[in-house]
Structures are given as structure tokens and as C-alpha cells.
Amino acid sequence: MNKIIGLGLAGIVATIPIISYESAAYAQATPTLVRQGFGLLNQGRVQDAIAIFEQAVQRYPDSLEAKLGLAISYRRQGLIPQAWSAYQQVLAQDPNNQLALKAVGLLGTFRSEWQVRGIEALTRLLNINPNDNESRGIRALLYGYQQRFVEAISDYQIVLQANPTPEILLGAAETYTNSGNPQQGLDLFNRYLATGGKPISGFTALAYARALRETGNPGGAIQVLENQLRISPQLDDLGIQTRGSLSQAYLANRQVNEALNVLAPLQGILAAILPLARSLNAIRSQSNNPALTPQIASLYRQALAQIPNPEPKLLREVADVFAGIPSERQTALQIYQQLIQIEPNNRPLIVKVLALQSQLGLISKADLRSRLFAAVQPLPADPNERQQLAQSLAGIDPPGPEFIAVYFGLLQSGANVPFLNFRIAQLLIENNDLGGARQALAAYAATPEGAKDLSPQLLAAEIERREGNLEGSAYRYQALIASNPPDSDIIMGALRGLATVRVQQNRPIDALVIFDQLIARNPQDLTLQLARTSLAYEAKVISELQAEGILNYWFQTQPPNNAPPELFALVGTLPAHARREGIYNYLLQIDPNNIPIQIRSIQVIAQRSPEQARVRVAELVARDPTNIRSYFLQGELGQAIKDFELASQAYNIILAAQPSNRDALSALAGVRFQQKRFNDAADLYYQSLAINPNDKDIRRTLIDLDRARDFQMKAFTEIEGMQIEQIQNGGVVNSDLSRRRQEIQEDFLQRRGFQPPWEQY
Known part of the structure; x- marks a missing residue:
């Protein structure tokens, strides 16, 4: 990234004074050549001054003034590499020379390979003079170029409080935008424009366009970039980057064809390989265009091939992209492992390797959970490493509830990764803490990133489903689908x-139609086939033999340890059978706490020996007697083997500790229903319903209970009430409720000796 910041050469000249030799004593101590050189420099005769200072440096190799005069002359003549080298000579003789330190910091903005040295020089200068806000602002910009945004923002927070110059405002605007805070960046760009400074152009215009695009104004970004393209139509570095940015703006404005067309001139240009790959990858991801995948992979491979020793930063970028392409994940893993050899203690990289190994089925879910937790504890002390670790963790589904504390810790320690709030919400939903999940989603929605993200709508719909508001949940999902998001x-x-x-x-046929749409969109995803098979079997659309055929095909075609949730669901849906006992044991090695699989396994054991099954249940509970989930497992297993006393004992233990546990109340009510203790079951169901009056599952179960107690009119009235609620809420009358209503009507007619008209033909 060879670019010059807004200060430019004029800014540098204005910033660094030329040495004055007005003191007679000092003039006598200074060699005549050096004084002559500075005199020429003050007259603006820079080339003549260079010739004199070069002679002076040769004649007086220990003269600091000669070296400094030569460095200043080179800089004023625009001989930047020579100036850089000359200032290094000054610092080699006088490491604390403030003039040279500031110049090196400024020159560090010219070339990416000088940035680290520039930061070091300015850090030394600020240790000597901490109130030099101009130098602090330049260091902040260099930190930003290095993507060390935590340090950059820390510097800018100091500088922006002290009447910053327009140049500092512009640098801060660029840095805040690139750090993931486009709203703050846009505010700073507007502050800069209000100063009446020069028009925003060059590479800074790209950051300005990004701030506009990411704050919901892609049209404004297009205008800025099209203007920049008119100013600089050449296909140099700036022109290439401008086309890439304009492509992103078109894409955000849903002008996909324009996004592709503006990139067309970059095809075949060696210097444009990486920008073209990045832009096409963004189009592929956001417009769901898998046809671009082969070209993107080819471009990234070309980029690696043309660089003999690619930097780790580029390798990581390629691996990150390839990790999102199923056919390239093995290559991504190899690149990550190559990087781990260079940086064996890089915890963000370790997280990425573990996540990819899990996706490829190379490690079990249990291994992922334990190794991942070990990799993130304790949190790194370095803020940049914490930021990178947070970004890596945000990219994978959270493997367990213990990560809630990890995510909170990262956010509280200053990591700027708002999506971690989304991950927290996911885990809280799994823990049935729906109120906490709503708070986490609200925290995410309050960020610029979250405000434009539709993902929280998915979790909000899931919360409504768990609360029993099925129609509200369905409406939210349908609205998302109808919006046709990119x-x-x-x-x-x-x-x-x-x-x-x-x-x-209870609309399985409608659900199967939706799964057919999902499979049509992604026919290579075998997990969708597993999910559809589970549903089709439950709906009695396919036989157990057909479902088992899909299950066997999975094991024939997939690598070991590739056990997605859909596989557990299908195996848990199929009835217990001794021929699948090996599968149960295999899955329980991966996830010993999976209740449906434990149930099927123990049901098979119970067929051989009921007593052995009870012992197995007791062992499972004893493994973690303080965990309420263990008692839920005991209760469900007791119901599965029809040991109702065992099930009752488990649910009563939970209720003794948590009297308002709605799930335990409902489960115990189900046991009483199976025992035909209908009145006890009704009491428990009503207690559960009092905690969540919108739980339509319990209301439907109470309808079945009323019918079992022969309270037909009560059941009929409840069905009518639920149907009216659905109509008033704008929903469609549930077909299951209509079926139950018809069954009650038929029962009434048959009791009176009439045959219903729909049965007469």
C-alpha cells in the first residue's frame, strides 16, 4: 500500500522546521559547508543544497547537522527513499533527535514497509514529548494502516479532544471507518468537510465511500467513487482499488450487473488479481452467485503463485475465503496449519483450525468444545490479539454455554466485535433464557453492524416460537423470505x-414443501436430506426402511466424525432397533449428553434387560448429579422404557429445586397423562400454562386431556377460541385444530345415532 496521506509533501515541509543559525557562537562551531547548505536551502535552491550537503557529509562524517541538512534537502526535493535513508543515519547517531523522529514518522505513511519504523519513531518522540498531538495523530494513522485499530483509536481519542487539524480529522475518519465503525467515520468526514478543506480524493475517498455505503447510503458512495473514477481513470493502484470499491457500492445498491461490469476492465491485469478476487468474492457471498466460485478460487491461487514467499496476512486472507467454499476447505486447513507452524501460539489461528477441522469431520464436537475452550482461556492481555480472537470466535457457532462468559469477557475488555452479542443470544436461547437473549439481540441491534443485519430477525422468530407464539414466529419468517434479502x-x-x-x-406436509425448496436451493447439502427424511418419516410419508436407506447413504459417503445435528435428529426419530445400536454408541461417543440418542440406546438395552437399562440411567445421572439436565434425561428415559415411577422421581427432583420450571411441570403432566391420572395431569398443565399463557402446545394437550376425560364441550369451546385467536391475529386456521374439531363433531353425531353427511357417500 504505497500511498501518501492528506498531509502530502507541503504538509511535511510545513511541519518540520529548518534549522536556524542566527547564533554567532553556534555558527562558528558549524562547518562552513553546512552553513552554506542551509543558506541555499533557505533560498529555495534545493538541488544546490543537496550537492553541498553531500560534500559536507563526506568531509565531516560525524557532523549531525550535515546529515540532517541532507535529509531535509532530499525530502524537499521529493527524493523520498534517499530522505528516508538519510534520516536513519541521523537517528543512528542521535536516537532522540526529535526532528528526525518526526520526519521518519511522517515518511512512514508513504510506504507500507516503512510503517512499523514510523510507529517506533513516533513512539520514541511521544515518550519525550507526550503533548505533541500532531505526532500522535500521525502515529494513529500508521496504526490504522497496520490494522492495529485498538492502538489507533486510543491515540485518536486523545487527539480529537484538542482542536484537531483538518488533516487529523481526515486521518481519523479513515481509521474509524476501516476499524468497523463507519458511523463515527462518517461523522468525522463531515467534520472535515465543514472545515472547508480540500475535496476528499484519492485513497481517502475510498474510505469515505465505504463509510457512506456501510451507514446505509450506497447511492452517495456510488457518486463519490464514480467522480473519483472520472478524475483517475487509469488502471494504476488507485484506479484498481476504486473499481473494487465501486463494485461494493453497486452491490449494496442491489445493482449486481453494474458491480460485475465495473470490474470487467480488471480481467487479465496482474496487479488487479487480488482486488478482483476480493470484489468477486463479495458479490458471490452477498448475491448467492456460486457460478463465481471457480474464478475466485483460481484468482487467489494465481495471487499465491505469483508471490514466492507470500506474507502471512495474504495467506490468512486466502484461507479465510477458502474456508467459506466447501470444495476448498481442505486447502484452507492446510494454509492455516502452515501459518500455525510460523506462529504456534497464535490463538485466533488455533480457533480457525479447530472450527475447520470440525466442519470437515476431523474432530468430534466434544473435542472441538474442550480444545476451543482451552485455546481461549485465559483471554489474551494484548488488545490486538483479543480483537482477532473475538473475530475468529464470532465466525463459528458457539459450541457450549461456557462460552457465554468468554464472549462477555471479550466485549467488556474492549473487543469491537458486535456480532458476539448475537452469539450470546444464541446460547441464551439454548439455555431457555429468552429475556436475556432479547437483551443481547437489542445490544447487537444498537450497533451500526447490527442495525443493518437481518440475522437477529431469525433469532427473534425462534424466541417467539419457543414462547409458543407460532403464528407470530411464522409471520416473521415469511416476511424475511418475502423481502428476498441478498x-x-x-x-x-x-x-x-x-x-x-x-x-x-402439526402441518408436516407444508414443512416438507419448504424442505424441498431448501434442497432445490442447495442440492449438495446432504444435511438437508437428513432433516427432510426425519420429517417425512414422522409424517408417515416414507417408511422406516426408506429413512434407513438415507441414513446408510450418509455413513457410506461422509468422513468419520462428520456428525451434524441433523444426523442425531434422524437417528433419534427412528424407532429403537438393535441393528442401529452401533450407530447409537458411535453418536454417544461424539455427544454423550444427547437425550434422544441416549433414549434409543437405553430402549434397545431394555429390550434385552430392563434392569440393565435402569442401571444405565442411574449411571448417567450419577455422572453429573448437580446438573438439572441429568434429571430431565432420567425422566425422558424413564418414560421411554415406561418406568413412570423413575420418570416421576426425576421430574419431582427438578421441581423441588425449581418449582416454576415450566418444562418439568409439562413433562410430569405428560407422565400423569400416560398413567391416566387425568386430574393430576390437568393440574400440572394449568400450572405450566400460568407461567406461559401463550404456550399453544400445552393448550392443545389440554384439549386432548379434556377429550380423554370426556369433557367434549370444553374441548370444543377451547378449539373454537384458539381458531378465533388465529383469525384475529391474521393467521390461517390450523389444520390440526380443524381436524380435532371435526372429530368432536363426528363423535356428537354418532352418539346421537346420526351419520355425518361427509360419510354418507
Whole structure:
């Protein structure tokens, strides 16, 4: 990144004074050549001054003034590499020379390979003079170029409080934008424009356009970039970057064809390989265009091939992109492992390796959980490492509830990764802490990143589903689908969520139609086939033999340890059978706490020996007697083997500790229902319903309970009430409720000796 900041050469000249030799004593101590050189420099005769200072340095090699005069002359003549080298000679003789330290810091903004030395020089200068806000502002800009945004923002927070110059405002605007805070960046750009400074152009215009685009004004970004392209139409570094940025702006404005067209001139240009790959990858991701994938992979491979020893930063970028392409994940893993050899203690890289190994089925879920937790504890002391670690963790689904504290710790320590709030919400939903999940989603939505993200809508719909508001949940999913968002993951998530709601509404055929849409969108995803098979079997659309065929095909085609949740769901849905006992044991090695698989395993054991099954249940509870989940497991296993006393004992233990545990109340009510203790079951269901009056599952179960107690009119009235609620809420009358209503009507007619008209033909 060879670019000059807004200060430019004029800014540098104005910033660094020329030495004055007005003191007679000092003039006598200074060699005549050196005084002559500075005299020429003051007259503006820079080339003549260079010739004199070069002679002076040769004649007086220990003269600091001669070296400094030569460095200043080179800089004023625009001979930047020579100036850089000359200032290094000054610092080699006088490491604390403030003039040279400031110049090296400024020159560090010219070339990417000088940035670190520039930061070091300015740090030394600020240790000598901490009130030099101009130098602090330049160091902040260099930190930003190095993507060390924590240090950059820390410097800018000091500088921006002290009447900053327009140049510092401009640098701060660029840095805040690139650090992931486009709103703050845009505010600073506006402050700069209000000063009446020069028009924003060059590379800084790209940051300005990004701030506009990421704060919801892609049209403004397009205008800025099209103007920049008119000013600099050449296909140099700036022109290439401008086309890449303009492509992003068009994409944000849903002008996909324009986004592709503006990139067309970059095809075949060696210097444009990486910018073209990055831009095409963004189009692929946001417009769900898999046809671009081969070209993107080819471009990144070309980029690696043309660089003999690619920098770790480039290798990591390629690995990050390849990790999102299923066919390239093995290559991504190899690159990550190559980077780990260079940086064996790089914890963000370790996180990425573990996540990819899990995706490829190379490690179990349990291994991922334990090794990942070990990799993040304790949190790094270095703020940049914490930031990178937070970004790595945000990219993978949280493997366990213990990560809630990790995510909170990263956010509280200053990591600027708002999506961690989303991950916290996911875990809180799994823990059934729906109120806490709403708070986490609200925290995410309050950030610039979260305000434009549709992902929280998926979790909000899931919260409504868990609260029993099925129609509200379905409406939210349908609205997301109807909006046709460019992010295919949002549509896929909404379709899957809607299918789950339809299943819960006892509308399995509607859910199967949705799964067919999902499979049509992503026919290579075998996990969708697993999920559809589970549903089709439960709906009695396919036989156990057909479902087992899909299950066997999975094991024939997938690598070991590739056990997604859909596999557990299908195996848990199929009835217990001794021929699948090996599968149960295999899955329980991966996830010993999976209740449906434990149930199937113990049911098979119970077929051989009921007593052995009870011992197995007791062992599972004894493994973690303080964990309430263990008693839920005991209760469900007791129901599965029809040991109702064992199940009752487990649920009563939970209720003794948590009398308002809605799940335990409902589960114990279910046991009483199975025992035909209908009145006890009703009491427990009503206690659960009092905690969550919107739980439609319990209301439907109470309808079944009333019918079992022969309270037909009460059941009929409750069905009518639920149907009216659905109509008033703008929903469609549930087909399951209509079926139950018809069954009650038929029962009334048959009791009176009439045959219903729909049975007469």
C-alpha cells in the first residue's frame, strides 16, 4: 500500500522546521559547508543544497547537522527513499533527535514497509514529548494502516479532544471507518468537510465511500467513487482499488450487473488479481452467485503463485475465503496449519483450525468444545490479539454455554466485535433464557453492524416460537423470505425456521414443501436430506426402511466424525432397533449428553434387560448429579422404557429445586397423562400454562386431556377460541385444530345415532 496521506509533501515541509543559525557562537562551531547548505536551502535552491550537503557529509562524517541538512534537502526535493535513508543515519547517531523522529514518522505513511519504523519513531518522540498531538495523530494513522485499530483509536481519542487539524480529522475518519465503525467515520468526514478543506480524493475517498455505503447510503458512495473514477481513470493502484470499491457500492445498491461490469476492465491485469478476487468474492457471498466460485478460487491461487514467499496476512486472507467454499476447505486447513507452524501460539489461528477441522469431520464436537475452550482461556492481555480472537470466535457457532462468559469477557475488555452479542443470544436461547437473549439481540441491534443485519430477525422468530407464539414466529419468517434479502444464509435460515414452525403446528406436509425448496436451493447439502427424511418419516410419508436407506447413504459417503445435528435428529426419530445400536454408541461417543440418542440406546438395552437399562440411567445421572439436565434425561428415559415411577422421581427432583420450571411441570403432566391420572395431569398443565399463557402446545394437550376425560364441550369451546385467536391475529386456521374439531363433531353425531353427511357417500 504505497500511498501518501492528506498531509502530502507541503504538509511535511510545513511541519518540520529548518534549522536556524542566527547564533554567532553556534555558527562558528558549524562547518562552513553546512552553513552554506542551509543558506541555499533557505533560498529555495534545493538541488544546490543537496550537492553541498553531500560534500559536507563526506568531509565531516560525524557532523549531525550535515546529515540532517541532507535529509531535509532530499525530502524537499521529493527524493523520498534517499530522505528516508538519510534520516536513519541521523537517528543512528542521535536516537532522540526529535526532528528526525518526526520526519521518519511522517515518511512512514508513504510506504507500507516503512510503517512499523514510523510507529517506533513516533513512539520514541511521544515518550519525550507526550503533548505533541500532531505526532500522535500521525502515529494513529500508521496504526490504522497496520490494522492495529485498538492502538489507533486510543491515540485518536486523545487527539480529537484538542482542536484537531483538518488533516487529523481526515486521518481519523479513515481509521474509524476501516476499524468497523463507519458511523463515527462518517461523522468525522463531515467534520472535515465543514472545515472547508480540500475535496476528499484519492485513497481517502475510498474510505469515505465505504463509510457512506456501510451507514446505509450506497447511492452517495456510488457518486463519490464514480467522480473519483472520472478524475483517475487509469488502471494504476488507485484506479484498481476504486473499481473494487465501486463494485461494493453497486452491490449494496442491489445493482449486481453494474458491480460485475465495473470490474470487467480488471480481467487479465496482474496487479488487479487480488482486488478482483476480493470484489468477486463479495458479490458471490452477498448475491448467492456460486457460478463465481471457480474464478475466485483460481484468482487467489494465481495471487499465491505469483508471490514466492507470500506474507502471512495474504495467506490468512486466502484461507479465510477458502474456508467459506466447501470444495476448498481442505486447502484452507492446510494454509492455516502452515501459518500455525510460523506462529504456534497464535490463538485466533488455533480457533480457525479447530472450527475447520470440525466442519470437515476431523474432530468430534466434544473435542472441538474442550480444545476451543482451552485455546481461549485465559483471554489474551494484548488488545490486538483479543480483537482477532473475538473475530475468529464470532465466525463459528458457539459450541457450549461456557462460552457465554468468554464472549462477555471479550466485549467488556474492549473487543469491537458486535456480532458476539448475537452469539450470546444464541446460547441464551439454548439455555431457555429468552429475556436475556432479547437483551443481547437489542445490544447487537444498537450497533451500526447490527442495525443493518437481518440475522437477529431469525433469532427473534425462534424466541417467539419457543414462547409458543407460532403464528407470530411464522409471520416473521415469511416476511424475511418475502423481502428476498441478498444474503442466501438469511433465506435458508428463514425457510428452515418456518419449516420447524409448521412441524410444531402439526402441518408436516407444508414443512416438507419448504424442505424441498431448501434442497432445490442447495442440492449438495446432504444435511438437508437428513432433516427432510426425519420429517417425512414422522409424517408417515416414507417408511422406516426408506429413512434407513438415507441414513446408510450418509455413513457410506461422509468422513468419520462428520456428525451434524441433523444426523442425531434422524437417528433419534427412528424407532429403537438393535441393528442401529452401533450407530447409537458411535453418536454417544461424539455427544454423550444427547437425550434422544441416549433414549434409543437405553430402549434397545431394555429390550434385552430392563434392569440393565435402569442401571444405565442411574449411571448417567450419577455422572453429573448437580446438573438439572441429568434429571430431565432420567425422566425422558424413564418414560421411554415406561418406568413412570423413575420418570416421576426425576421430574419431582427438578421441581423441588425449581418449582416454576415450566418444562418439568409439562413433562410430569405428560407422565400423569400416560398413567391416566387425568386430574393430576390437568393440574400440572394449568400450572405450566400460568407461567406461559401463550404456550399453544400445552393448550392443545389440554384439549386432548379434556377429550380423554370426556369433557367434549370444553374441548370444543377451547378449539373454537384458539381458531378465533388465529383469525384475529391474521393467521390461517390450523389444520390440526380443524381436524380435532371435526372429530368432536363426528363423535356428537354418532352418539346421537346420526351419520355425518361427509360419510354418507
